[in-house]
Amino acid sequence: xxxxxxxxxxxxxxxxxxxxxxxxxxAKVAGVELREIEDWNCCGASAAHSLDHxxxxxxxFRVLALAESQGLSEVLAPCAxxxxxxxxxxxxxxxxxxxxxxxQELVExxxxxxxxxxxxxxxxxxxxxxxxxxxxxxxxxLKVVAYYGCLLSRGEDIVTSDDAEDPQGMAAAIxxxxxxxxxxxxxxxxxxxxxxxxxxxxxxxxxxAILDEARAVGADLVVTGCPMCHSNLDxxxxxxxxxxxxxxxxxxxxLSELLGLAAxxxxxxxxxxxxxxxxxxxxxGGA
Amino acid sequence: xxxxxxxxxxxxxNIGRTVDCPAVSAAAVRMPGVVHSVDYKYMCSDxxxxxxxxxxxxxxxxGVVVAACSPRMHERTFRAAAAEAGLNPFLLEMANLREHxxxxxxxxxxxxxxxxxxxxxxxxxxxxxxxxxxxxVPVEPTALxxxxxIAGIQAAxxxxxxxxxxxxxxxxxxxxxxxxxxxxxxxxxxxSQCILTPRMVEAASHPNxxxxxxxxxxxxxxxxxxxxxxxxxxxxxxxxxxxTGCGDCFNKCxxxxxxxxxxxxxxxxxxIYVPFPQAVPNKPVIDAAHCTMLQxxxxxxxxKICPRGAIDYKDQDSLVKVKVGAVVxxxxxxxxxxxxxxxxxxxxxxxxxxxxxxxxxASASGPTGGLIKRPxxxxxxxxxxxxxxxxxxxxxxGKKYCSKICCMYTxxxxxxxxxxxxxxxxxxxxxxxxxxxxxYEEFVRRALSDDGAEYVRGRVSRITRxxxxxxVVRGADTLAGRPVTIEADxxxxxxxxxxxxxxxxxxxxxxxxxxQDGFYSEAHPKLRPVETAAAGVFLAGACQxxxxxxxxxxxxxxxxxxxxxxxxxxxxxxxxxxARVNRATCAHCRACISACPYGAAKDFDVLDRAGKVLRTxxxxxxxxxxxxxTCAAVCRSHSVDLDGFTGExxxxxxxxxx
Numbered sequence: 001x002x003x004x005x006x007x008x009x010x011x012x013x014x015x016x017x018x019x020x021x022x023x024x025x026x027a028k029v030a031g032v033e034l035r036e037i038e039d040w041n042c043c044g045a046s047a048a049h050s051l052d053h054x055x056x057x058x059x060x061f062r063v064l065a066l067a068e069s070q071g072l073s074e075v076l077a078p079c080a081x082x083x084x085x086x087x088x089x090x091x092x093x094x095x096x097x098x099x100x101x102x103x104q105e106l107v108e109x110x111x112x113x114x115x116x117x118x119x120x121x122x123x124x125x126x127x128x129x130x131x132x133x134x135x136x137x138x139x140x141x142l143k144v145v146a147y148y149g150c151l152l153s154r155g156e157d158i159v160t161s162d163d164a165e166d167p168q169g170m171a172a173a174i175x176x177x178x179x180x181x182x183x184x185x186x187x188x189x190x191x192x193x194x195x196x197x198x199x200x201x202x203x204x205x206x207x208x209a210i211l212d213e214a215r216a217v218g219a220d221l222v223v224t225g226c227p228m229c230h231s232n233l234d235x236x237x238x239x240x241x242x243x244x245x246x247x248x249x250x251x252x253x254x255l256s257e258l259l260g261l262a263a264x265x266x267x268x269x270x271x272x273x274x275x276x277x278x279x280x281x282x283x284x285g286g287a
Numbered sequence: 288x289x290x291x292x293x294x295x296x297x298x299x300x301n302i303g304r305t306v307d308c309p310a311v312s313a314a315a316v317r318m319p320g321v322v323h324s325v326d327y328k329y330m331c332s333d334x335x336x337x338x339x340x341x342x343x344x345x346x347x348x349x350g351v352v353v354a355a356c357s358p359r360m361h362e363r364t365f366r367a368a369a370a371e372a373g374l375n376p377f378l379l380e381m382a383n384l385r386e387h388x389x390x391x392x393x394x395x396x397x398x399x400x401x402x403x404x405x406x407x408x409x410x411x412x413x414x415x416x417x418x419x420x421x422x423x424v425p426v427e428p429t430a431l432x433x434x435x436x437i438a439g440i441q442a443a444x445x446x447x448x449x450x451x452x453x454x455x456x457x458x459x460x461x462x463x464x465x466x467x468x469x470x471x472x473x474x475x476x477x478x479s480q481c482i483l484t485p486r487m488v489e490a491a492s493h494p495n496x497x498x499x500x501x502x503x504x505x506x507x508x509x510x511x512x513x514x515x516x517x518x519x520x521x522x523x524x525x526x527x528x529x530x531t532g533c534g535d536c537f538n539k540c541x542x543x544x545x546x547x548x549x550x551x552x553x554x555x556x557x558x559i560y561v562p563f564p565q566a567v568p569n570k571p572v573i574d575a576a577h578c579t580m581l582q583x584x585x586x587x588x589x590x591k592i593c594p595r596g597a598i599d600y601k602d603q604d605s606l607v608k609v610k611v612g613a614v615v616x617x618x619x620x621x622x623x624x625x626x627x628x629x630x631x632x633x634x635x636x637x638x639x640x641x642x643x644x645x646x647x648x649a650s651a652s653g654p655t656g657g658l659i660k661r662p663x664x665x666x667x668x669x670x671x672x673x674x675x676x677x678x679x680x681x682x683x684x685g686k687k688y689c690s691k692i693c694c695m696y697t698x699x700x701x702x703x704x705x706x707x708x709x710x711x712x713x714x715x716x717x718x719x720x721x722x723x724x725x726x727y728e729e730f731v732r733r734a735l736s737d738d739g740a741e742y743v744r745g746r747v748s749r750i751t752r753x754x755x756x757x758x759v760v761r762g763a764d765t766l767a768g769r770p771v772t773i774e775a776d777x778x779x780x781x782x783x784x785x786x787x788x789x790x791x792x793x794x795x796x797x798x799x800x801x802x803q804d805g806f807y808s809e810a811h812p813k814l815r816p817v818e819t820a821a822a823g824v825f826l827a828g829a830c831q832x833x834x835x836x837x838x839x840x841x842x843x844x845x846x847x848x849x850x851x852x853x854x855x856x857x858x859x860x861x862x863x864x865x866a867r868v869n870r871a872t873c874a875h876c877r878a879c880i881s882a883c884p885y886g887a888a889k890d891f892d893v894l895d896r897a898g899k900v901l902r903t904x905x906x907x908x909x910x911x912x913x914x915x916x917t918c919a920a921v922c923r924s925h926s927v928d929l930d931g932f933t934g935e936x937x938x939x940x941x942x943x944x945x
Contacts, residue, residue: 163629164629165628165629165630165633185749185751185752185759216754217754
């Protein structure tokens with residue numbers, strides 16, 4: 001059985017708990033063990049790097065050092081922001097050996113840079129390589145737009161597995177799940193990101209543009225991999241519905257949820273019941 | 288007894304800044320064999336050369352070491368000076384204190400020590416130099432021009448006008464190149480066809496020019512003055528001697544929907560075709576990849592129709608050898624493929640086109656007859672956005688360099704569009720407008736003031752297509768400091784200028800250098816702009832760097848002048864740096880014969896007075912030998928030595944260092 005290190009971060013035990021449930025579920029179907037890093041800490045998220053550059057690197061450094069000392073050569077960070085922080089730290093360390101020295105003194109742990117960090121798209125690709133598709137039982141037949149946002153497409157040293165301007169990392173998995181991937185223009189447009197609280201108006205405008213185009217091309221749902229994108233498109237959609245700025249509800253699923261459904265798992269077990277926008281009707285007898 | 292003079296050059300500050308030249312001079316005069324040493328600011332200048340000449344005569348020097356720049360730069364200069372003073376030029380050596388020392392070091396003391404070492408090495412070599420006599424070889428006064436675009440045509444016409452024969456080889460079915468595809472030309476809006484097609488006809492009918500279209504250079508043997516070039520005549524499947532160009536075949540060919548490369552894929556051609564009606568020669572070829580007769584053995588319609596029986600489905604490629612004395616490479620350019628830009632649709636948006644496609648839309652002979660219609664639905668675009676620097680000046684996804692011609696042709700496009708669609712809007716996104724040429728700035732100004740082109744300074748971040756087919760262009764207006772969004776019907780990308788595919792392979796065939804982008808390297812960026820590192824091979828046009836028509840034509844005429852200069856003498860002098868076999872010790876193992884890349888090492892019978900063969904050894908053909916030294920390296924009995932670089936000299940150089 002293949003073993004992967006697992007870094008849930010804060011989001012997967014809070015707002016993005018469905019991501020945690022569905023990732024663990026499809027890993028189980030594929031026969032991959034997810035071993036949570038013991039004593040993990042916050043990645044710094046969007047807060048640390050706007051306060052202190054050392055702290056912004058030291059927090060992920062400690063996580064990577066723990067993973068290495070626990071014998072984990074590959075670590076999955078399902079949250080796109082966590083991935084970006086961990087991988088970004090890894091890249092900075094390869095650029096500057098002196099930074100690694102400083103961090104080692106700061107967190108009092110050695111790290112030799114041996115851990116490979118996977119985002120959700122890379123993780124799913126590896127599951128497909130392990131034969132996940134052979135375990136799919138449910139015919140979904142949905143029309144899907146793949147939404148990557150920024151953290152799963154951008155940073156040329158960070159998202160090395162995809163093209164920043166024309167990301168395709170989810171397309172193969174969605175097709176294997178028996179769905180059609182519709183071409184659209186908004187796959188890497190901004191959802192408003194971390195301004196959900198401070199500039200809600202802007203986030204509503206940006207999320208609406210994405211939802212409008214998804215509906216215009218005829219999508220049944222939007223698939224994403226990022227908890228931040230999910231909350232802006234799912235939770236903030238309630239507000240858009242209330243103000244009648246969108247004509248109807250459009251379900252937003254995590255890629256791992258879609259694959260879980262294809263694998264025949266119950267919508268509830270994947271966390272579909274926890275979304276603000278109802279999505280269980282996407283599978284027969286689901287709602 | 289050797290009497291060596293050492294001359295140390297400061298090269299202005301190039302050497303003098305990091306090397307203590309007087310100290311080198313003082314050290315040199317104490318070296319064995321050195322009788323005279325001096326340093327000077329510019330040794331290559333007239334007073335510098337006079338110093339050398341005077342010393343040769345007055346000090347009765349038997350050898351000279353000039354410690355200055357690379358021998359590639361000025362060895363020829365200094366050897367000529369030595370010869371004028373009566374010294375055999377091959378008794379002069381250069382120590383490279385600039386490229387090999389001052390330019391790459393910062394520590395003055397260490398650099399000075401290294402400079403002294405370099406001088407000592409060359410003194411050791413110069414003491415063992417032997418006087419050599421230049422080798423004279425006959426020159427074949429025929430030139431090969433590779434590429435039949437405007438540069439190649441111009442070079443061929445100029446050489447032919449000088450009374451010398453030219454073989455003009457073109458890869459495509461017709462000469463004319465990209466210029467034949469253009470509508471009008473900047474900055475005068477001359478009709479491109481009207482100024483080009485008479486030249487094409489002239490090239491085809493000139494008694495001194497042999498046209499070889501649909502042909503490619505396969506291999507080259509020989510050296511300057513005596514190249515043997517093998518040209519592959521690709522199978523045309525149409526006998527040009529019988530064909531009258533009546534056009535019955537390509538009007539009847541049932542395959543009507545093959546995108547015509549000449550029209551940037553916007554127009555269609557048949558499987559048997561001439562690329563454009565004004566083609567030279569105006570004889571069709573069959574595109575074997577599409578023809579059903581050649582692929583599946585079915586159809587044969589063109590053969591049935593042809594009144595002259597010119598169609599031959601059994602035609603095959605043939606190889607032709609031509610003997611030439613000089614070569615002009617004029618292989619031209621193509622546009623970079625903007626599919627690499629995902630943000631501009633990754634090449635999937637039909638209404639996002641490149642500059643050539645717009646030229647064909649604007650051309651009277653184009654697929655739309657000169658009407659501006661967008662490819663997706665044939666509608667006349669009411670707003671066109673032009674994007675400059677697409678792939679140029681972008682070292683991430685595109686090319687680092689400026690493609691030079693795009694500012695001008697984009698202004699021309701905007702102008703032509705506004706002349707044809709009076710209520711249309713032409714918006715140009717630019718980084719800088721680089722209009723440095725005669726009448727160029729005025730031309731761009733005219734596009735702005737007379738023709739109402741709207742110039743926006745900034746980059747476009749994204750082009751998307753709405754459901755109704757409208758293109759949404761989002762970018763930055765960096766002068767106003769705000770984002771802009773423009774809805775357009777057509778977007779024209781000024782894609783970067785890149786070399787033709789296969790140009791690197793051709794460079795290797797001719798031994799010509801090329802840069803990291805594949806453009807051919809000239810021998811010196813300022814003073815030898817049309818020569819290459821390969822003697823007798825010259826450059827013309829955009830194969831060397833992005834160039835517009837006037838520049839390509841100027842360079843073509845320059846290379847023609849170089850070719851005619853080379854052909855002015857029936858014989859050519861070449862450096863006598865060749866291999867020499869010691870016949871007394873040669874065991875005739877023939878290792879050198881199989882090692883020689885130029886076929887210069889040959890069997891040689893040593894005869895007695897009666898003409899009887901005493902023994903067979905190896906001899907080197909002076910005309911063919913390039914002095915590479917491979918034979919000297921493989922010879923087991925040390926019977927081969929290289930003039931100017933003898934084994935004894937190399938060992939002496941090494942000893943001087945140890």
